[in-house]
Amino acid sequence: MDKASKITFFDNLYALHDGVTDPDEDECASFAPFAAAQKTPNPGQGSASSSSNSNSNSKLWDTRPRKRNSLKLVSTQGNIVTSTPAEPREPITPAPAVVPSKPKLPETFRFKYEEKTPRSSTRRNSTSTPVQKSNIFADMYFYFIPNNIKNITRKLKVQRAHEHGAFCISGSFEETQKAVTHIIADSSFEYPDILQAIGQKSLPDHIIIVKDNFPSDCIQFRRILDHKQYMYLIPGRPAPKLAHIPLDAISASSSSSIATATPKSIQKEVIKQTPHNSLTNKFATPGSVIQPHGSLDVIKATPYPKRKRKQATDVITTPGPNIVKETPLLRNRPQPRFTEIVKETPIKGNSYYTHLAGSTPAFDDFDNLDDFDDFDDFGDPDDFNTADTAATTSYAASGQLPGKHQDDLDLIIATAKQHPFLDSEDISEDDDRDTEDEDSHENPRKNNPRTSEKIKTKGGLLSFQCMHPNLAGPAKPADDVGTREGNGGSMGTGEGPNERIIKVLSELESHYTLHSDPFRALSYRKAISSIRRHPYPLLTASAALKLPSIGPSLASKIEEIASTGNLNQLDTTKTSSEDKALKLFLGIYGVGPKKAREWVLKGYTTLEEIREKEKLTEAQKVGVERHADFGRRIPREEVREHGRVVEEVAREIDQGLVLEVMGSYRRGVKSCGDIDIMITKEGAEGRYIKLVLDRIVERLTERGFLKAALAASKGDDATDGSKWYGASQLSPDLPWRRIDFLVVPWAERGAALLYFTGNVIFNRSMRLLASKKGYVLNQRGLYLDVIRGPKRQKLTEGTLVEGESEQKIFEILGIPYRPPEERNA
């Protein structure tokens, strides 16, 4: 099969004489026969589509020879397969032989090119008569990825490249790589995807890799542009070791006649001419922006998406180096202070206890409570427990808070104080506490951060979402401030003044999430949160710039959206069609951006294909089968009902167990994505906790309530909280639901409440703030002096500062307490 190792070209680019697009034909044409006939070194990699369409391919391959021989094909083929009839044997020369080590152009190829030009004029072909329009790509060998012309857009790109003098190579990359000068990648491909697609571990630096808008732009400007420009870069491609490489490579491999403009001049020119650069021109007036002909290119991709963690420099997370400059609040050494819980504190009381006590939920203390249409729901915990007197009783019997007085905040606090597990003094007794902590604990901070005006006006701290009350809805202009109705998405129907902006930015956030650019997505999410809190319409970039988490780039986008209602850069067609399958797959439990992208690149578009063709983990299997169920929101009422069932069983096991429904439910959101349940027991520690969890799961499974397990904690002793993730179902007519159990030691309940209440953004924000102050906040507690080693591995647990009370954690961190319903950041 040596003949196989020859370079082939897309040979029927223009084969559609009738001008009718026949996908099958396209597909068949897209690969040289040998590619299928021989064993590709990298099966399934040769091309994404080849593997995903193996069936149809094989069929097509059979038909292919016929077509090849057909007369009409010959001519068209002749045009493209520059090596065909004229030079039957040489053309097929294995690239390696002719192209020694460098991508020097084989003479035969040169010859062929010259031959090609005249031919072009003689080309016939109905609709798309190929014409040699220029030779700017002279001596360039393009390898398109995906390497087929199945996609009509790509086919056009290949055609155009060809018409401007490029050789467009088809077939196994392995076989042809010595000749390849450029890899032209679909804009959805990032570097790792490319490697995967061509079955390589790496690529030599001399091969230029560009996005597929590169050829079009070159054609537009009639010259070879600087392929190193940002808009052509392939995200994630390692930088060449030596600076001289790229340009050298191009001039070396391609004829010196190619006018390679100097980068600078090009850059300027492009900035002037290229639409893509509207991005760099952050404050360009919308009118001056030319609509990109390309598409998604304008949506930035991360240059190095796989960026690793921080460096060893932050080996030790101590207050010192990490502290923010404007330090009044950020002491060198955080002095934990346990100020008394004061009435001014917007504490509703500890909802956890109140809930458990089966009486009025903490929210009842909240003046605005009634303003939530949802508030009845908040009474739910009430129903939950009161309806179930046993729960209340058992709870009380277990020596917990008296169930009766929760609505009295003072009383709650008092009760808490006399309760061993809630008493701050108890904390100071912890042996592992350091002395400073004790001191400060005895002496409530004079500079109590809650003297918060300082804090709040601190520019820096404003960017922490946890410093704001984040209701689950858009901020409204001041006149309805008193009425916290609304709460958009989750708690109400109110519409904020910047909904359109939020919607567009959300699309971008989603896009970046889909494309594994988590930090850019994070930025969008923070910005959205910030906008949501802003009660007035944002009209200009300069206005937007004033908001926290909004910088020049987002500000200009906001202005554009405000004025045009849209974002130029968001090529809706491509965005939606391309991201659609990604979103579908990402919606599968157990499938993240990586897997989703892999599948999309393989050409899958439906769950059925996944089910049939892909090897799945156990969790993914459930995820695929229950995709529809898990995608459904769960009404609060049903969440509560799940909680009731679990509680019932828990109570059979141990009367002392206390449960709380957490997550979005605890935050008062109307419909939840899943059911989060936390379980603990006074005095309980890791070992017992784990036993309890096992038994609960066992019984609930027997009962038929739990349907599937997705993940569960490992160890037996479960020093860390034990958790169990799975699926539950209330009754056969209802969907399966995602349900999470978290069983925690009593001493960690505060931190666990904080963690499991969320939301995610709120948690991250609070944890970030904690780390700025030298602490580490996790689901078990607030710690000091956590020492981390290389790779950021935790070496020391640090010193536990607080883990029992949510409020205290807020206080220590100097964050105004936020009741759960204000944590919808």
Place this chain on the structure above:
DNA sequence: GTCCAGCTACG
């Protein structure tokens, strides 16, 4: 230029 939360389970 660096960091972006922090942790656990699965394979």
Place this chain on the structure above:
DNA sequence: CGTAGC
């Protein structure tokens, strides 16, 4: 270890 999840 990388991926995915909470």
Place this chain on the structure above:
DNA sequence: GGAC
């Protein structure tokens, strides 16, 4: 993509 923003904060520092």
